[in-house]
Amino acid sequence: MAIVTGFSGLFNLIVALVIGSLNDRSSSRYGRRRPTLVVGTLLMCISMYGLQPDISLTRYTIVYIIMTFATILASAPFYGLVADLSETGHEGRGGVSSVMGTCALIGFLLAGEYIYIYLYYNCNVISMFITEILF
Numbered sequence: 311m312a313i314v315t316g317f318s319g320l321f322n323l324i325v326a327l328v329i330g331s332l333n334d335r336s337s338s339r340y341g342r343r344r345p346t347l348v349v350g351t352l353l354m355c356i357s358m359y360g361l362q363p364d365i366s367l368t369r370y371t372i373v374y375i376i377m378t379f380a381t382i383l384a385s386a387p388f389y390g391l392v393a394d395l396s397e398t399g400h401e402g403r404g405g406v407s408s409v410m411g412t413c414a415l416i417g418f419l420l421a422g423e424y425i426y427i428y429l430y431y432n433c434n435v436i437s438m439f440i441t442e443i444l445f
Contacts, residue, residue, distance in 0.1 A: 343387035350384030
């Protein structure tokens with residue numbers, strides 16, 4: 311697994327620079343950031359289905375690299391929106407950046423807690439909460 315994540319990290323280092331640069335120069339009728347953000351998010355959601363625990367290491371590596379590529383494809387324009395949507399000046403960007411960072415951190419923490427409960431208790435957390443709400 312260390313080789314998989316190491317190779318993926320090197321790959322993503324290059325990809326992040328290229329995607330960020332292309333995203334800054336893009337022009338679409340939907341905006342500079344939105345098409346890349348939507349494609350990255352959809353590709354990330356689709357690639358997560360390929361990360362099954364019972365697949366070969368080669369297939370896992372390929373799917374993992376695709377998923378991290380999609381994460382960069384979605385996150386580069388997401389953080390680029392700070393400059394696009396905030397008012398000019400350092401104070402406007404600081405407020406927007408702190409809200410976006412806080413929301414991203416909350417999402418990471420909730421996802422991490424979901425994975426921990428799922429792996430530790432071997433149950434589906436969403437169905438567990440729905441069952442408790444309904445019954």
